[in-house]
Amino acid sequence: MKKIILITVLAIFAFGAKGADKIPANSKIVSLNGTVSEILAGLGLENNIIGTDVTSNYPESLKSKPKVGHNRNISAEGIIALQPDVVTGLSTEIKPELAAQLKAAGIKLVLFTQDFSADGTRKLIKDVSASFGGAPQAAAMIKKLDTDLAAVNKVxxxxxxxxxxxxxxxxxxxxxxxxxxxxxxxxxxxxxxxxxxxxxxxxxxxxxxxxxxxxxxxxxxxxxxxxxxxxxxxxxxxxxxxxxxxxxxxxxxxxxxxxxxxxxxxxxxxxxxxxxxxx
CATH class of the missing domain: 3.40.50.1980 (Nitrogenase molybdenum iron protein domain)
Structure with missing residues (x-):
């Protein structure tokens, strides 16, 4: 029963990635996935990021952010110590126990799904933008992605x-x-x-x-x-x-x-x- 409750908690938090709530522009963010961190930086939110997991190394400046561990093995204590407003990452990488601990600490968790394809990348960029803002930057990232892929496809x-x-x-x-x-x-x-x-x-x-x-x-x-x-x-x-x-x-x-x-x-x-x- 306890496991079912924790999984339900995680599912409720993951719902936030669908844009149910817009994250305030001045929110302090901890990102637990390198790709999500890169997108957030591309959306102009790098200064909002106050901590990341160890896979968040691009852009280079993210390496200087406080690290809270590897995204698949993170304890809540390190995150809570940074006092973020929101924690974000991928739903496949966040354990239900961590989700429950963050909820108990009053920290919002916004999770996204990732499909390993060009369409999946476009969707992830749009989904992160829908929650955190930066629509013009998201459109620019997708345009650059499309241009790069088109050049490779010709070859x-x-x-x-x-x-x-x-x-x-x-x-x-x-x-x-x-x-x-x-x-x-x-x-x-x-x-x-x-x-x-x-x-x-x-x-x-x-x-x-x-x-x-x-x-x-x-x-x-x-x-x-x-x-x-x-x-x-x-x-x-x-x-x-x-x-x-x-x-x-x-x-x-x-x-x-x-x-x-x-x-x-x-x-x-x-x-x-x-x-x-x-x-």
Missing amino acids: SKSAAKPKVLFIYARGAGTMMVSGDNTPLNKIIQLAGGQNAVTGFNDYKPLTAEALVAANPDVILLFSSGMESLGGAAGLLNVQGINQTNAGKNKKFVTMEGELLTGFGPRLGQAVAQLSQKLK
Whole structure:
């Protein structure tokens, strides 16, 4: 029963993202998602942001904001200490217990949903603007997104579709590959590639057998992931890598993780950058 009540509380708070209440212009905001933080900054509300989660690193100036932890593992105490008027983020990342604690402290929670697609990005920008204001800035962000994506589409439609394997790495001991229904799968497709592994959702551990069977043309990693392996030489030491087309050709691509997976206002730039690197 307690779990049901907490989930209900979270659902009630998430309703605020539909624009039921307009957030006052002078509100002090804590943002618990990097993409939402980026949109808020783009709407001209960076000065209103008094704290963020650790994924909120763009624009660069957000790095100096007080951090309250990672969006999937945040305690209420750090947020409450900042005395915000409103806390915002994504509904999939906020635990019901945290929602209940914020409510008890009298803090408004406005949550949004995110779909990893171009349309989903446009909708998220509009939804955040509907709650926090900044309609002209939202329109400008969407126009820039559309322009960037249109430029990439002209190139990717005529190009071959390389098989791309994304590896999430935190050292050689922690390596996962992304399957269907992941932001990596979606952005690989937008950039003109095809996911080298399919038939499963989310992520699963990397195995040498599956790696060789997938035989990717390109291996994609976060920049931080490649660093954790010791660079390209360390990646080549992973069993099975040198038996793939990507390994034989040393076709390894790295990108900044939040840009690659954020699906925010810079989505067009991310797709363009990845598309260029896949060539």
